[in-house]
Amino acid sequence: GATEWNVSVWGKRRAFTEHVEKLAELVSEKTGGSFTLNVSYGGLSKPRENLDGISIGAFEMAQFCAGYHADKNRAITVLELPFLGVNTLAEEVAVSNAVYAHPAAQKEMAQWNAKLLMTSPMPQYNLVGTGSPRDELAEFEGMRVRATGGLGAAFAAVGGVPTSVPATEAYNAMESGVVDTVAFAQHAHLSFGTINKADWWTANLNPGTVNCPVVVNIDAYEALSDDERAALDSSIDEAIDHYLTNYGTLLKKWDDVLAEKGVEKVMISDEVLEEFRAKVAGPISAKWVEDMTAQGLPGQELLDLVHATLKSARGS
Amino acid sequence: MAGHASVLEDGSALSRLDRALLRLERVLALISGLAVFALMLLAVVSVGGRNTMNAPLPGYVDWIEQAMPLIAFMGIAFVQREGGHIRMDLFIGRLQGRALWLFELISVLLILGLMILLVWGSWAHFLRAFDMNAPLWSRDSSIDIGIPLWPAKLLAPVAFSVLCLRLVLQVWGYGRAFLLGLDAPVAVPLIQDVAAQAAAEAEQLAGHDNG
Amino acid sequence: MDSIEIGLWVTGGLLVLVLVGMRVAFAAALAGLVGLIWIFWSKKGYDPEDFGWALTVAVKTAGQVPHSKVASQALSLIPTFILIGYLAYYAGLTRALFEAAKRWMAWVPGGLAVSTVFATAGFAAVSGASVATSAVFARIAIPEMLAIGYNKRFAAGVVAAAGTLASLIPPSAILVIYAIIVEQDVGKLLLAGFVPGAFSAVIYVALIVGIAVVFKSVGPPVTGFTWRQRFASLPGALPIVFVVVIIIFFVYNPFGGDAWGTPTEGGALGAFVVFCMAVLRGMKWAEFKSALLETAKLTVMIFTIIWGVLIYVRFLGFADLPGAFSDWITSLAMSPMLILICILLAYAVLGMFMDAIGMLLLTLPVVYPAVMALNGGEAVSAADSAFGMSGPMCAIWFGILVVKMAEFCLITPPIGLNCFVVAGVRPDLSVQDVFRGVMPFFVADAVTIGLLVAFPQIVLWLPTLAG
Numbered sequence: 001g002a003t004e005w006n007v008s009v010w011g012k013r014r015a016f017t018e019h020v021e022k023l024a025e026l027v028s029e030k031t032g033g034s035f036t037l038n039v040s041y042g043g044l045s046k047p048r049e050n051l052d053g054i055s056i057g058a059f060e061m062a063q064f065c066a067g068y069h070a071d072k073n074r075a076i077t078v079l080e081l082p083f084l085g086v087n088t089l090a091e092e093v094a095v096s097n098a099v100y101a102h103p104a105a106q107k108e109m110a111q112w113n114a115k116l117l118m119t120s121p122m123p124q125y126n127l128v129g130t131g132s133p134r135d136e137l138a139e140f141e142g143m144r145v146r147a148t149g150g151l152g153a154a155f156a157a158v159g160g161v162p163t164s165v166p167a168t169e170a171y172n173a174m175e176s177g178v179v180d181t182v183a184f185a186q187h188a189h190l191s192f193g194t195i196n197k198a199d200w201w202t203a204n205l206n207p208g209t210v211n212c213p214v215v216v217n218i219d220a221y222e223a224l225s226d227d228e229r230a231a232l233d234s235s236i237d238e239a240i241d242h243y244l245t246n247y248g249t250l251l252k253k254w255d256d257v258l259a260e261k262g263v264e265k266v267m268i269s270d271e272v273l274e275e276f277r278a279k280v281a282g283p284i285s286a287k288w289v290e291d292m293t294a295q296g297l298p299g300q301e302l303l304d305l306v307h308a309t310l311k312s313a314r315g316s
Numbered sequence: 317m318a319g320h321a322s323v324l325e326d327g328s329a330l331s332r333l334d335r336a337l338l339r340l341e342r343v344l345a346l347i348s349g350l351a352v353f354a355l356m357l358l359a360v361v362s363v364g365g366r367n368t369m370n371a372p373l374p375g376y377v378d379w380i381e382q383a384m385p386l387i388a389f390m391g392i393a394f395v396q397r398e399g400g401h402i403r404m405d406l407f408i409g410r411l412q413g414r415a416l417w418l419f420e421l422i423s424v425l426l427i428l429g430l431m432i433l434l435v436w437g438s439w440a441h442f443l444r445a446f447d448m449n450a451p452l453w454s455r456d457s458s459i460d461i462g463i464p465l466w467p468a469k470l471l472a473p474v475a476f477s478v479l480c481l482r483l484v485l486q487v488w489g490y491g492r493a494f495l496l497g498l499d500a501p502v503a504v505p506l507i508q509d510v511a512a513q514a515a516a517e518a519e520q521l522a523g524h525d526n527g
Numbered sequence: 528m529d530s531i532e533i534g535l536w537v538t539g540g541l542l543v544l545v546l547v548g549m550r551v552a553f554a555a556a557l558a559g560l561v562g563l564i565w566i567f568w569s570k571k572g573y574d575p576e577d578f579g580w581a582l583t584v585a586v587k588t589a590g591q592v593p594h595s596k597v598a599s600q601a602l603s604l605i606p607t608f609i610l611i612g613y614l615a616y617y618a619g620l621t622r623a624l625f626e627a628a629k630r631w632m633a634w635v636p637g638g639l640a641v642s643t644v645f646a647t648a649g650f651a652a653v654s655g656a657s658v659a660t661s662a663v664f665a666r667i668a669i670p671e672m673l674a675i676g677y678n679k680r681f682a683a684g685v686v687a688a689a690g691t692l693a694s695l696i697p698p699s700a701i702l703v704i705y706a707i708i709v710e711q712d713v714g715k716l717l718l719a720g721f722v723p724g725a726f727s728a729v730i731y732v733a734l735i736v737g738i739a740v741v742f743k744s745v746g747p748p749v750t751g752f753t754w755r756q757r758f759a760s761l762p763g764a765l766p767i768v769f770v771v772v773i774i775i776f777f778v779y780n781p782f783g784g785d786a787w788g789t790p791t792e793g794g795a796l797g798a799f800v801v802f803c804m805a806v807l808r809g810m811k812w813a814e815f816k817s818a819l820l821e822t823a824k825l826t827v828m829i830f831t832i833i834w835g836v837l838i839y840v841r842f843l844g845f846a847d848l849p850g851a852f853s854d855w856i857t858s859l860a861m862s863p864m865l866i867l868i869c870i871l872l873a874y875a876v877l878g879m880f881m882d883a884i885g886m887l888l889l890t891l892p893v894v895y896p897a898v899m900a901l902n903g904g905e906a907v908s909a910a911d912s913a914f915g916m917s918g919p920m921c922a923i924w925f926g927i928l929v930v931k932m933a934e935f936c937l938i939t940p941p942i943g944l945n946c947f948v949v950a951g952v953r954p955d956l957s958v959q960d961v962f963r964g965v966m967p968f969f970v971a972d973a974v975t976i977g978l979l980v981a982f983p984q985i986v987l988w989l990p991t992l993a994g
């Protein structure tokens with residue numbers, strides 16, 4: 001008979017969900033319409049409960065971000081550590097795939113009856129800000145920044161003041177001086193309007209990003225016929241390629257937007273970046289490894305895996 | 317829409333249980349109210365801290381999200397006791413005697429069944445955030461500053477359980493009224509006619525008019 | 528049976544439960560839970576062995592909703608807005624406002640009624656709930672109007688109608704609820720309520736003056752206040768102005784500078800100012816405690832409806848009913864404007880029998896996507912749209928229209944809560960008296976709604992300014 005899967009994502013259809021849409025298209029095509037994915041934008045669950053919904057079995061596929069419930073997916077939070085040194089979306093895909101394939105990550109997800117299918121590669125969360133650009137370490141002292149979780153902690157380590165503001169109020173918060181700077185990926189700076197308030201954007205700070213996997217319910221995955229499973233598995237790479245192409249055009253547009261709005265593209269010098277990493281990345285990563293090890297997870301191994309993968313992805 | 321209703325009392329076991337539970341319900345409702353007040357103070361601290369010391373309250377949004385279940389759930393049984401959950405009484409307001417008690421009985425039985433299932437469902441929601449072996453017993457914490465979420469999630473099954481107790485008393489009250497054909501049973505909210513109801517509402521404000 | 532049919536059956540069942548008097552919050556939650564069980568079971572072909580699975584999945588899915596939906600920063604505006612209203616009452620701000628309005632405005636024809644409308648509009652700027660506003664002014668304003676020979680039905684109608692202003696003029700619990708359901712910026716919606724609220728008040732005033740000019744007996748002007756008396760009445764009303772300024776400036780700075788913070792903070796600071804006022808005016812612990820209890824009762828009642836209805840809405844998501852309805856609406860061979868007017872008329876009919884919050888929560892998940900689709904989608908530009916406005920602007924405009932309709936239903940028979948409350952406060956007035964007195968205001972409301980539909984700029988001007 002026909003197999004119909006419900007897929008829970010959120011917001012509107014956008015660059016961030018293009019791989020899921022592409023996957024739905026490909027799977028239906030390859031099975032002659034007998035296996036379909038119904039993508040629902042927020043109708044089935046709140047984003048933070050998508051993993052819960054998978055474990056209950058309410059829907060078969062879902063997207064979420066590791067930081068939404070770090071305690072439920074500790075292993076993959078390695079990908080959200082600050083200043084990992086990821087520079088491109090292709091690198092982001094490579095490190096995500098490596099970590100998703102690690103037994104510790106898979107075992108932890110299996111507790112929730114979830115199987116990691118693919119990532120949703122997100123660009124680095126660079127800052128937009130008002131006033132004169134902050135390109136020296138000292139200038140981060142006392143800077144009120146809209147950044148949550150690990151990224152907030154990273155800015156706090158150099159004297160910044162992380163301020164909790166919901167994404168939807170980020171523009172308001174910038175306008176009212178509640179925050180001086182906001183850390184988002186480019187598409188979010190565009191859709192939440194923070195770029196309209198900005199005087200500058202840090203092109204190469206690359207402080208870190210969020211990691212948002214797409215997972216499937218294991219029971220549902222195993223209940224697929226061989227053909228259906230093959231159709232699903234074989235479409236993943238193509239779906240990711242489509243995502244990267246699509247995001248690529250968005251990033252081209254980004255440069256035009258910067259020019260049009262007169263936003264300065266701030267390049268931070270290598271020395272300053274090095275200072276940053278020493279002060280932030282080292283201690284926070286060490287703390288993370290320590291916490292994970294205490295909870296019986298191979299923290300160091302996961303971190304090493306990320307660095308090794310980055311190296312080989314760059315062919316160096 | 318039925319807002320306020322009156323609950324009769326006497327010396328029976330049912331009425332004594334009703335009043336005993338009411339004491340608990342009132343405390344829980346007051347906790348809801350105090351949580352609203354705390355929410356207000358939280359904002360004052362956050363705005364004040366930001367503007368005077370460049371020190372906004374860390375995790376302001378996280379704290380609000382923790383306080384909201386306290387506000388939203390704790391008074392639920394108290395409101396049910398008073399008959400304060402909104403309904404359309406256009407139809408039921410015309411019934412009298414046994415027919416009225418029968419409809420009320422069916423209605424509270426359905427709600428009781430629903431709430432028992434929701435105690436189960438919200439308990440499962442709590443369990444997914446709770447882990448005896450994890451630091452702070454937490455398997456799910458707030459996004460920004462990592463406050464454990466299980467206490468807030470636990471509030472739903474707790475408040476819903478108290479509501480279930482209240483509903484059991486109301487099943488008893490309406491069931492008794494139906495079997496005995498009573499006119500004015502104790503321990504259940506009675507529908508007042510519209511005028512009496514509005515007068516009661518107005519009186520509540522009038523009692524404190526110091527303007 | 529496909530999921531759409533299940534959706535329709537369950538919705539029908541829900542209507543029956545509500546009509547026979549089951550409490551709305553629980554009726555909606557029950558319908559949602561039963562619907563979820565049905566839909567999950569249907570996925571397994573109604574195999575008896577799978578019923579247990581369907582029940583478990585449905586219960587766990589529904590069991591997430593109360594915590595998950597309620598733990599929201601945006602919803603935290605509702606309890607603060609309710610608290611402001613109760614505290615303002617204990618701080619004596621209400622009477623001070625009426626006194627000031629009387630001394631400044633009562634010289635026009637129908638002067639006391641006009642003053643009542645202005646004072647109510649002022650109180651609306653600190654109160655988030657309409658019914659409470661009418662209850663308060665029925666006690667303060669009606670006796671004074673009767674004392675100088677007003678028609679008692681007319682006096683009662685003025686108070687019942689003016690009370691509805693509280694939900695358009697921010698703060699407004701019901702606008703927050705709309706913003707949450709449709710996922711729009713709360714600040715912009717609150718801002719958008721200002722002008723239509725003031726506009727409604729002006730139309731009420733025009734109607735009163737008109738009536739008073741034609742029927743001399745209805746409401747004589749009150750003259751003789753000296754300028755000294757007028758200015759002496761202002762300090763008492765100042766805190767209200769202060770609170771209003773705080774709330775506005777936390778949303779949008781009209782002088783073009785930076786706003787001072789976020790709407791959530793503005794609401795809470797407003798409550799704090801009123802709280803300080805109440806303490807200065809000698810509020811006792813007992814009064815404070817009862818303000819807290821009353822706030823808790825109203826808040827819990829509203830939140831129970833919210834999560835109850837959202838369980839039903841979660842089921843609708845699985846049944847994909849909103850999508851189907853919106854496809855159907857956009858496929859109709861009628862002009863979009865005509866369809867919109869039909870929707871508003873349907874609200875007027877529904878509003879005769881339902882309360883405002885329940886009505887919006889139940890209908891918006893289905894109606895809102897349809898209206899947005901009618902305009903051309905969420906991301907449509909003004910040029911390509913059916914109503915001549917962008918997607919986000921359409922969301923604001925429709926929100927104000929719907930809230931105005933919801934307010935209208937507070938004064939229409941047979942279930943017009945504001946009228947019940949006014950009749951309850953005054954033993955000498957029957958509900959029928961109030962309904963008869965409020966009838967001229969139906970005309971005013973119809974005119975207001977017509978103008979808001981015809982000239983969306985009235986609604987959109989301020990939010991556009993704010994960017």
Ligand code: NA
Nearest residue numbers: 651654693698
């Ligand atoms: Na208001």
Ligand code: NA
Nearest residue numbers: 879936939942
């Ligand atoms: Na009505």
